[in-house]
Amino acid sequence: MKICMIGAGYVGLVSAACFSDFGWTVTCVDKDQARLAEMKAGRSPIYEPGLEALMDRNIKAGRLLFTDDLGPAVAEADVVFLAVGTPMRRGDGYADLSYVFTAVEEAAPHLRGFTVVTTKSTVPVGTSREIERRLKAKRPDADVAVCSNPEFLREGSAIQDFTHPDRVLVGADDVRAREVMGRLYKPLALRGSPVMFVERESAELAKYAANAFLALKISFINEIADLCENLGADVQEVASAIGKDRRIGDKFLHPGPGYGGSCFPKDVSALIRTAREAKSPVSIIEQVERVNHERKLAMAIRIVEAAGGSVRNKTIAVLGLTFKPNTDDMRDAPSLVIVPMLQERGATVRACDPQGRRHAEPLLPGVVWCESANEAAQGADVLVIVTEWNEFRALDLEDLKGRMAGKTIVDLRNVFDPEIARDLGLTYSGIGRGHRGQGTSQVAAATSNDAQSALSAK
Ligand code: NAD
Numbered sequence: 001m002k003i004c005m006i007g008a009g010y011v012g013l014v015s016a017a018c019f020s021d022f023g024w025t026v027t028c029v030d031k032d033q034a035r036l037a038e039m040k041a042g043r044s045p046i047y048e049p050g051l052e053a054l055m056d057r058n059i060k061a062g063r064l065l066f067t068d069d070l071g072p073a074v075a076e077a078d079v080v081f082l083a084v085g086t087p088m089r090r091g092d093g094y095a096d097l098s099y100v101f102t103a104v105e106e107a108a109p110h111l112r113g114f115t116v117v118t119t120k121s122t123v124p125v126g127t128s129r130e131i132e133r134r135l136k137a138k139r140p141d142a143d144v145a146v147c148s149n150p151e152f153l154r155e156g157s158a159i160q161d162f163t164h165p166d167r168v169l170v171g172a173d174d175v176r177a178r179e180v181m182g183r184l185y186k187p188l189a190l191r192g193s194p195v196m197f198v199e200r201e202s203a204e205l206a207k208y209a210a211n212a213f214l215a216l217k218i219s220f221i222n223e224i225a226d227l228c229e230n231l232g233a234d235v236q237e238v239a240s241a242i243g244k245d246r247r248i249g250d251k252f253l254h255p256g257p258g259y260g261g262s263c264f265p266k267d268v269s270a271l272i273r274t275a276r277e278a279k280s281p282v283s284i285i286e287q288v289e290r291v292n293h294e295r296k297l298a299m300a301i302r303i304v305e306a307a308g309g310s311v312r313n314k315t316i317a318v319l320g321l322t323f324k325p326n327t328d329d330m331r332d333a334p335s336l337v338i339v340p341m342l343q344e345r346g347a348t349v350r351a352c353d354p355q356g357r358r359h360a361e362p363l364l365p366g367v368v369w370c371e372s373a374n375e376a377a378q379g380a381d382v383l384v385i386v387t388e389w390n391e392f393r394a395l396d397l398e399d400l401k402g403r404m405a406g407k408t409i410v411d412l413r414n415v416f417d418p419e420i421a422r423d424l425g426l427t428y429s430g431i432g433r434g435h436r437g438q439g440t441s442q443v444a445a446a447t448s449n450d451a452q453s454a455l456s457a458k
């Protein structure tokens, strides 16, 4: 089977590498010449664990190819995937579909024989029909069926997610398209992954509903964490207890500085706009968006309070900048709100991130860049964990304390054991650790007040 993957970013490249590993021949088409050069040389332009090895194996086998020449790749393909970006549109918060429609216009002249064109990009309800309309207008002679095949992988564990999905979702009206998509995913079906065929609109909406529900879980546990601080409960224990209930589940109940990334913020925003337009507002998701926005501001204020009420002329060590570990992706990372707020209040920020520096550096001017956590901690008054990279979990707190000028740790990901930190004479502020997070209830109270004034000042 021959596949053309238009857009070789976080989703396109991972999907292409995995499909080629199933034995299909995949040609990735991308316009970004820098990305292309790296991929052609067998290197991954993004940091995703295991991806380069997978690429290497399939490039050598002649099944994974890269080009900027769309024509031949589309002409030969049984399935053309659209995996280009659908960022938040400036000004109104809708999904920007310009990359999708440009790719459709570019692909149309080259379609040959029966071809399935399918979105892998996250697109609003109705987009598949609109793509079909545009293809038919441009190529009335083309034998084409348009599907929706949303992707549910997470960055950082993308290969495992792609190859062991909870489900594969295909929105398809056309019988031949269902057969082609069924054959494409047969390797996964044979391993027991359910392949679900649904209406195109259902597939499109299910993707947004899934991301919105996960975002809701995160905002929920973040608010419960704040409540824990004020009532003396420990959110880890509360999350673990409720997570045992299979109706709730224990995933996505880790409190933190608010969700970020290339998808939750933009998809939540797009769903809100779509729902309002459909005169069926999702008010609960509107509140999730608000809570998450305020959370990032509140985290910066929490750090200020932990530093004694002011960070002016203080040095803050920030460990982790990416929106989550195991990725170099900085899109909508909480650090992009927290670090500038600290700098505006007069702090010097010393930061490190195992993979994020290349993308973070242009976004965070004025930061002192460090190669390691130990280097960042040098002379710091306060040390903050923003992203829970594994290598931070094993840090020697006593050694860190020796390097710091102050002794305050703000652990926005609950990486450290509060008792161990306290026994070492550190002032520890975790998230929702109740009596365990030393002094956190005061910080939480101050945080919410100050965050409110930060918000109303905007
Ligand atoms: P990305 O920005 O990393 O990659 C998009 C790529 O498309 C870029 O390399 C760009 O150069 C290329 N491109 C754009 N227009 C093109 C064109 N006309 N021809 C050829 N190449 C073109 O984006 P991403 O993070 O991979 O996301 C892609 C889509 O997948 C989005 O809709 C996103 O919501 C969805 N998605 C992403 C993830 C994720 O983990 N990042 C997970 C599930 C779904």
Ligand code: UGA
Pocket: 122, 151, 152, 153, 154, 155, 156, 211, 214, 218, 251, 252, 253, 254, 255, 256, 257, 258, 259, 260, 261, 262, 263, 264, 323, 324
């Ligand atoms: C998310 C979804 O999990 C994927 O299923 C989906 O395919 C993808 O979006 C997408 O549509 O692009 P991703 O953004 O890569 O994947 O990463 P997540 O692991 O979901 O994390 C998103 C954000 O939520 C991160 O900032 C993370 O730190 C935060 N988070 C996650 C929490 O704060 N607590 C949690 O318990 C889980």
